Amino acid sequence: MTVxxxxxxxxxxxxxxxxxxxxxxxxxxxxxxxxxxxPSVYEATAAKFLYHYRRxxxxxEMSPNAPINEWYLTNREGSPFTVADWEGFRDPxxxxxxxxxxxxxxxxxxxxxxxxxxxxxGSVQTLDPQWVEALTRVLVPWRFPLHVLQMTSLYVAQMAPxxxxxxxxxxxxxxxxxxxxxxxxxxxxxxxxHGEQIAATATAxxxxxxxxxxxxxxxxxxxxxxxxxxGEAFTALNLAVKPAVDAVVNDQLTALAIAHDDEFxxxxxxxxxxxxxxxxxxxAALVQYAIGQxxxxxxxxxxxxxxxxxxxxxxxxxxxxxxxxxxxxxxxxQVIEAAGQARARLLAACDL
Amino acid sequence: MPRLPRSEWYDLTRDxxxxxxxxxxxxxxxxxxxxxFGVPAESWWTWDEPYKITYSEYVHNQAGxxxxxxxxxxxxxxxxxxxxxxxxxxxAIIAHYGAxxxxxxxxxxxxxxxARFGRAAAWRNMAMFGTLDExxxxxxxxxxxxxxxxxEPRLDWAHKAYHTNEWGIIAxxxxxxxxxxxxxxxxxxxxxxxxxxxxxxxxxxxxxAADAMKVGDIDFGALxxxxxxxxxxxxxxxEPTIKVLMKEGKVDIAQNLLDxxxxxxxxxxxxxxxxxxxYYTPLEHRTHSFKEFMTEFITKQFIDQFRDFGLEKPxxxxxxxxxxxxxxxxxxxxxxxxxxxxxxxxxxxxxxxxREWLEEKYPGWNASFGKYWDVMGENIRAGHPELTLPExxxxxxxxxxxxxxxPAGYAAGYLDSPLPRILDFEGRRYTFCSEPCQWVxxxxxxxxxxxxxxxDRFLGGVIQPPTIEGAxxxxxxxxxxxxxxxxxxxxxxxxxxxPAAERKVG
Ligand SMILES: [Fe+2]
Ligand SMILES: [Fe+2]
Numbered sequence: 001m002t003v004x005x006x007x008x009x010x011x012x013x014x015x016x017x018x019x020x021x022x023x024x025x026x027x028x029x030x031x032x033x034x035x036x037x038x039p040s041v042y043e044a045t046a047a048k049f050l051y052h053y054r055r056x057x058x059x060x061e062m063s064p065n066a067p068i069n070e071w072y073l074t075n076r077e078g079s080p081f082t083v084a085d086w087e088g089f090r091d092p093x094x095x096x097x098x099x100x101x102x103x104x105x106x107x108x109x110x111x112x113x114x115x116x117x118x119x120x121x122g123s124v125q126t127l128d129p130q131w132v133e134a135l136t137r138v139l140v141p142w143r144f145p146l147h148v149l150q151m152t153s154l155y156v157a158q159m160a161p162x163x164x165x166x167x168x169x170x171x172x173x174x175x176x177x178x179x180x181x182x183x184x185x186x187x188x189x190x191x192x193x194h195g196e197q198i199a200a201t202a203t204a205x206x207x208x209x210x211x212x213x214x215x216x217x218x219x220x221x222x223x224x225x226x227x228x229x230x231g232e233a234f235t236a237l238n239l240a241v242k243p244a245v246d247a248v249v250n251d252q253l254t255a256l257a258i259a260h261d262d263e264f265x266x267x268x269x270x271x272x273x274x275x276x277x278x279x280x281x282x283x284a285a286l287v288q289y290a291i292g293q294x295x296x297x298x299x300x301x302x303x304x305x306x307x308x309x310x311x312x313x314x315x316x317x318x319x320x321x322x323x324x325x326x327x328x329x330x331x332x333x334q335v336i337e338a339a340g341q342a343r344a345r346l347l348a349a350c351d352l
Numbered sequence: 353m354p355r356l357p358r359s360e361w362y363d364l365t366r367d368x369x370x371x372x373x374x375x376x377x378x379x380x381x382x383x384x385x386x387x388x389f390g391v392p393a394e395s396w397w398t399w400d401e402p403y404k405i406t407y408s409e410y411v412h413n414q415a416g417x418x419x420x421x422x423x424x425x426x427x428x429x430x431x432x433x434x435x436x437x438x439x440x441x442x443x444a445i446i447a448h449y450g451a452x453x454x455x456x457x458x459x460x461x462x463x464x465x466x467a468r469f470g471r472a473a474a475w476r477n478m479a480m481f482g483t484l485d486e487x488x489x490x491x492x493x494x495x496x497x498x499x500x501x502x503x504e505p506r507l508d509w510a511h512k513a514y515h516t517n518e519w520g521i522i523a524x525x526x527x528x529x530x531x532x533x534x535x536x537x538x539x540x541x542x543x544x545x546x547x548x549x550x551x552x553x554x555x556x557x558x559x560x561a562a563d564a565m566k567v568g569d570i571d572f573g574a575l576x577x578x579x580x581x582x583x584x585x586x587x588x589x590x591e592p593t594i595k596v597l598m599k600e601g602k603v604d605i606a607q608n609l610l611d612x613x614x615x616x617x618x619x620x621x622x623x624x625x626x627x628x629x630x631y632y633t634p635l636e637h638r639t640h641s642f643k644e645f646m647t648e649f650i651t652k653q654f655i656d657q658f659r660d661f662g663l664e665k666p667x668x669x670x671x672x673x674x675x676x677x678x679x680x681x682x683x684x685x686x687x688x689x690x691x692x693x694x695x696x697x698x699x700x701x702x703x704x705x706x707r708e709w710l711e712e713k714y715p716g717w718n719a720s721f722g723k724y725w726d727v728m729g730e731n732i733r734a735g736h737p738e739l740t741l742p743e744x745x746x747x748x749x750x751x752x753x754x755x756x757x758x759p760a761g762y763a764a765g766y767l768d769s770p771l772p773r774i775l776d777f778e779g780r781r782y783t784f785c786s787e788p789c790q791w792v793x794x795x796x797x798x799x800x801x802x803x804x805x806x807x808d809r810f811l812g813g814v815i816q817p818p819t820i821e822g823a824x825x826x827x828x829x830x831x832x833x834x835x836x837x838x839x840x841x842x843x844x845x846x847x848x849x850x851p852a853a854e855r856k857v858g
Contacts, residue, residue, distance in 0.1 A: 025502045029511040044498045044511075045491040049457050051514035051525075052533065060534040061525035063802035067384040068534040097488040098418045105415035108408045115354040147368040151468045151476060154483060158464040163457065170464065170483050177365075177480055178407045184364035188356060201367045209370050222374040228382075 042094045047087060049163035053077070071228075076159050080300045081231020083293035086162040092281045100171045104178065111182060111271060118264040124186075125193040130327040131260040132194045136203055137211075138256070138322040139265075140187050142249060143180045144208040148221040149245060150176035152237045159230035168282040172238075175275035179249070182268060213322050217245075217315035224308070232304045238283040239301065239346070240308035244316050246276040247342035252323065252335050259328040280346055287350035298352060305352070309343070316340075362404055366474035369397040386469035386537040391600045396471035399596055401478050403588045410481055414488070421492070421578050428571040429499045439699055439838040441567045442504070444632040446696040448560070449497050449510035451524050451624055456579075457490025458514075462532025462540055466589065469537035475589060479537075482545075482586035489579050496575055506833065509695040516828030519693055519806050520623065523753035527620050530799060531613060538593065542606060543613035546590025549583050550657070552617045555649045556625050557583065559640075563629075566637040594661050603662060610658070611666040612795055615788040618672060619752040626680025627687060630710070631701030641713035643676050651676075668788040674766055675786070677714065681721045682760035687835075688728075690742050690755075692820075693827060694835035700725065703846035720764035732844035737837070743820060747772055748805040750782040751789035758785060777801065 028039050031048050039047065052072070058064035059072045095103070118124065127135075150173045157169035191199035207214050224236045250273040257266035290297040316339040320332035372380055377393055388396070405413075428434070437445075463482035470476045497507035513521050532544045557580040564573030597606045622642070629642040640648070651673070655665055666672070688698050702710075702725040710717040731739040746755035749772070762770035773784040775793070778801065784790040793800050806823075809815050815826045824834065837843075 026505055026508060028501070029498070030508050031512055031515060041495060041498070045494050048511070048515065049454055049490065049494075051454065052458075052529075060529035061522060061803065062529055062534050062799050065802055066534055066799045068536075071384055097484065097491050098422070101411045101414040101418060101484075104411040108411050112353055112408070119355050143364065144368050144370060147473055147476075150480065154464040154467040154476075154480065157483065158461045158468065166461070167487060170460065170487055173464075173467070173480055174407065174484060177477065180368075181365045181407045185354065185356065185361050187364055188361035192356075199361075199364060204364075205367070205370055219374045222372055222380065225372075225380040226375040 040094070042096050042099075043090075045096055046163040046167060050161065050166070053086075053161045072159070075228045076161060076230050079229045079231040081229070081234070081290065081297060082161075083290050083297065085293065086165065088293075089162060089164050089286055089289045091164060091168050092285050093278055095167065095171060097167075100174070104174070107271065107274065108178070111268065114264070114267055114271075115185070119189075123262075123264050124189045127190075127194070127262060128260065128327065129194065131262065132190060132198075134260075134322075134326045135190060135265075136198050137207065137213075138319075138326065139183065139253065140190075140198060141204045141207045141214060142183055143187075143204060145217055145221050145245060146176050146180045146183070146249075148225060149237065149242055150180070152224055152233060152241075155228075156230060156234050156237060159228075159233065161230070165286060168286075172275075172279050172282075175272075175279070178275065179272045182272075186265065186268065213318045216311070216318040220244075220308070220311035220315045223311060231300065232308075234286075235301050235304040236308040238279060239287075239305050239350070239352075240312040240343075241315070242276075242279065243343050243346050244312040244339050246273070246279075247339040248316060248319055248335065250276055251342065252330070252338055256323055256326055256328075256330055259330065260326070280349065284346065284349040287352060291351055301352060312343075313340075358404060358406055358409075362406065365406070366472075366477055368473035369393075381469055381471065384536060385465060386471065387539060388471060389538060389597065389602055389605050391471075391596060391602065393471065395600055396475075396596060398599075399470075399472035399475045399592045401474055401588060401592055403478075403585050405481065405585065410484075414484075417578050417581070418488075421574055424574045425496060425499060425571055433568065433571065434500050434503050437569055438567060438634045439697070440632040440634055440701060441563075441569060443696045443698050443838050444560075444628040445564075445569070445572055446504070446506050446509065447624060447628070447632075447694070449493060449507060450513035450695050451520065451620075453493035453497070453510045454490060454514045455524060455528050456486050456493060458486075458528060458533050459544065460484075460486030460490060462486075462535065462544055463586065465532070465535075466537045466540055470541070470589075471538065475541075475592070478586065478589050482589065485582040485586050488582065492575060492579065496571065506695060506697075509833075512828070513695065517806065518695060518827040518829065519748070519753070519755075522806055523623070524620060526753045526803070527616050530616065534799070539609050541589045541593035542597075542609040545587045546594065547610050547613040548617050549587035550590060551614065551650060551654045552621050553583055554580070554587070555645060556621065559625065559629065559645055562639070563633050563637060566639075567634060591661065594663070598662055606661075607663050608795065610663060611668075612792050614666050615668060615672075615792055616752065618675070619754055619785075619789070622675070622680040623683050623687075623754060627684050627698070630680065630713070631684050631706075632699060635701075635706050635709055638709070642680055643713065646676050666788075668791070671786065671788060675761075678720070678761050678764050678766045679757065681710075681714070681717065681764075682757035683754070685721060685724055685760065686746065686755055686757065688837075689740065690745075691835035691837065692741065692824060693829065695829065695833055697835045697838040699838035700728070700843045702729070703843045705846075706843075716765075721760075729844040729848075732841045733848060737841060745807060745810065745823065747783050748807040749785035749789050750803070750805055750808075751784055751793045751800070753805055754785065756783065756785040 028035050028044060032039060052059035054077055058069040060069050062069055153169050153173035153176060157166045157173065160166045160169060188199055197203055208218060220241050224241055227233045227236050250269055254266045254269040257269065287301065316336055320335035323330040323335045324332045460483045463479045463486055466479035467476045467483050470479050494510050497510035501507050514525060531548060532540055535543060557576050561573050561577040561580065564576060594606050626642045629645060658664065687694055688700055691698050707718060707722055728740045731737065748755055756772045758767055758772055759770040761767040773787060773790050775782045775784065775790055777797065782793065804812065810818060810823060815823055
C-alpha cells in the first residue's frame, strides 16, 4: 500500500458488483441492533445520538488533550456518577422536540386565555396596594434565580451522557424561560397599574444582589454555577435547588396569593407546577435508573446532596422571612416545612 | 391574546445580569468554555439581539411548523415520490443526511454552551432557543430518513455516520467539533452562528430547498426550508457578539475567528454542496453553478455584511477565488474514484450534456477535468469498470482532513506546484492541502496537534490490516454499504452507440 494522488494512482480489482445482493429491509437503525419491535419515534430520534460519549481516544475529533476534550473527560466521562450504560434511560414523558412544543403550545394557549380573562376584568388594577408592595419584594426578583436554573439546566444538557437525558434537561430549561417570561409579563402589568418603578431592573436586581432574605438563594445559585461535574450539577439543580425553588414559587407563593385573594397570580403560578412535575418525574426516573444499574450511585448522589441541600435549605429559610412579612403573613416555619416535605417526597420517589 | 405587546415587557426577560460575589467570574465562566477576550463583564451586558421572540411565540410558531411538516411527510412517505427520485438527487440527500443530521443535534450542545456560558442574559436566552432549534433539526433529519429506511437502507447513515471513521465523517466531525462541540461560547457565536450559519448554511439550505422542489422532492424541500427559518433566527447571535468585540476595540479577534472558520467551512462546503450542485442535481433542474452560488451569496452578499460590521475579507481571498474554480471538481473526481469509501452512491454527472454545461460554467473544464472522465468512460465501455477503482489512498490534510488535491489543481493549471505544504512542529510532520489550512492549524495548535488524520492512522498502524479492505472496515463500510456508480455506469454509454444489452459491466 502506498499513498498517492487519484489521478496517478494504481488500480484495484474489487468485486463492486457483488454488493448488490438483496438485503432484508431494516426495521430500525443498525446501531440499535436486532429488535423485535420497531423502536418508537421518540427512541429513534435520540438513541445513540451522542457519538462522542466514551469515544476513543477522546470525545471530540480534536487533539486528545484539547481543552474541551479534557473538560469532558474530567466532568462527564470522569464523573463519579457513572453507569455501564446510560442509553437505557427513558424520559417518563417520552417527549420529542415536536411533542414538547405541541404540549407547551397548548399550555401557553391556556395561559394566554387566563391573562385575557384577567386583563378583561382588570383584576391587577384592583389589587390591594399592600399586597402589591409585598409582591415587589417576594415575586419580582425571581427572574434572576430562575434564570440561573435555566442556565444550569443547559449545563447539565451539554454534559449529559445520553441524548435521552440531554433532551429532558433542554426542555426543562425551556420551562424555566416560560416561567420567567410570564412573571415578567405580570411584573409589567403591576407596573402599569401601580407604578413604573415595579418594572425597573433595580427593583429586581437590588434585592437579589443585596437584600438579606435573597442572599442565601443567591449563594446557592452562584455556587451551583461553579459546579462542573455533570452528576453533581444534576444533583445540585434537580435534587436540591430547583425542588426548593419550585416549592416556594409554585406552591407557597400560590398559597400566599390565595390568602390575598389574588386568583390570577395563584392560577398562573400553579400552572408552573405542571412543568415542575415533569422535571421531578424525569429526575426520579434517572436516579432510579442509575441506582438500578449500580446501587453505589445512591451514595454518590447523597454525598453531593448533603452539600447542596444545606444551601437550598438556607435559601428557603431566607425567603420564608418574606412570606412572614406579607399583609396576610404566612409563618416562616410553614414555608420551610412545606419545602422540606417537597424534597422528602422527591427523594422518596428517587429511592434515595 | 394578552394585550401588552412584546416590546412593553420583553426587556424584563433579558436584564438578568448581576455581579457575582460567591464565586469569581472565572469560576462561573471558565475561559475554556467562555473566552471573554478581555472584555469586562458589564460591557457584555450591552449585548443586544436583533431578533426578538418570546417563549410563547416560539412554541406557538414551532408547533404550527412541525404540524405542517409532519403532514407533508405523512403523505409523501405513503407515495412513490422517493422511489422515483433521480439517482443523483438520492446521492445528494443521502450524503446530506449522513453529514448533517446528527451534527445538527450536536449543534444543540454548542447552543447550550452559549445558553449557559454566553456573557449576557439576552444572549443566553437566544441560545436557549437555538438549543431547542437544533434539537428539532437533529430529530427531524433523522425522523425523515427513518421513515424511508425500508425504501433506502443507506439512509441508516443518517444515524450511524457519526459513530464511524468514514473519511468524510472524520472531516465533518473535525470541523464541527472545532466549530461548536469543542469550542468556547464567545468564539462559537462568531464561528458557528455568524460565519457558518449566516454565511454557509443559509446558502446550503436555501439552495437545496429550491433544488428539492424542482426535482419533485417536496418532502426534503419542506424539511430544509422549515429548518432554515430557525437557522435564520438563531444565526443572529453572531452580530451582537461582533458588535461588543468591536466596541471594545477587539476587531482583530473577531476577524481572526471569522477567517479561521470561513476557510474551514469552505472546504467542507465545497465537498458537500459543490458536488450536489454541479454533479448530483439533475442537469435540467440546475439553476446556478456552485461557483455562481458562491459568488453571489458568499463572496458578494456575505462580504457586504462583514463590511457593515467593520470586518474585512479574509487575507486568503485570492486563494479562495482560485479554489472556487477547481477544488470541487477535484473532490468530485476523488469521491467518484474512491466511491467504495462513501456511504452514498455518487453519480458521475459526466454525460455529454452535463459536460457541455460544465464547460460553459467552468471554461476549460473539458481539457482539465474532462480528460479523467474520458479515460474512465473508455474503461467502462471496454468492460473494465474495475479500472475506475482505487488501490491506494491519497494524502489527507491535517487541518481540513480532506484528501490533498494539489496534484489535480496543478494539472488543471490553477496551482504552481503539485506538492502539499509540509510543517514540522514539535517533532511531528504535518501535511496541508493549502496555505490557509496550515494557517488555521498554526492559529490554535493545542486544538489540533495531537490529532491523527485517517492517513496518519493508516501509516501508523492504527488501521489493521493496512489494506484497502482493512481501511474500508475501519471506516464502518460493509460491502453492501460501499458507494457504487449511482447510475450503474449509464453515463459512460450516453452518446456512444452501445446497446444496453451488450454492456459488459454489471
Ligand atoms: Fe440547525
Ligand atoms: Fe443552527
